Amino acid sequence: MKRRHLLLIGLAIGGSLLLNGCFGSGPSKTVRQFFTALEEGDSKKINDLLSSSAQFGGVSSAILSKASAAIKASGGIQEVKINDESVTGDSARVTYTIKFKNGQQEDGTAQLVKEDREWKINSL
Secondary structure, three states: OHHHHHHHHHHHHHHHHHHHHHHOOOHHHHHHHHHHHHHHOOHHHHHHHEOOOOOOOOOOHHHHHHHHHHHHHOOOEEEEEEEEEEEEOOEEEEEEEEEEOOOOEEEEEEEEEEEOOEEEEEEO
């Protein structure tokens, strides 16, 4: 009886971790959402994905327009590939490759912090 109880607890915890890993908002998901919002020119979504220190003054419309124009000039984003993700406490580092539809690609690194249980981009 005790063994079965432990097995059920283990399955419940494992299922919870699996669902959180698949459907939670991890650092890599935040990075992907950021570039989707950037491509779409969605300044509200971009600001929602930035840490409070990165939001200082908000994202200027000039910077947003320039970045969106550069993405469009490359034919748009084909894929944001996550190369590596490392998490240490409430900090994370994600290395990524953006593949554009015109065949070009760009590598980068995002530093993230956890604020109010959500991953936020601190710097790119």
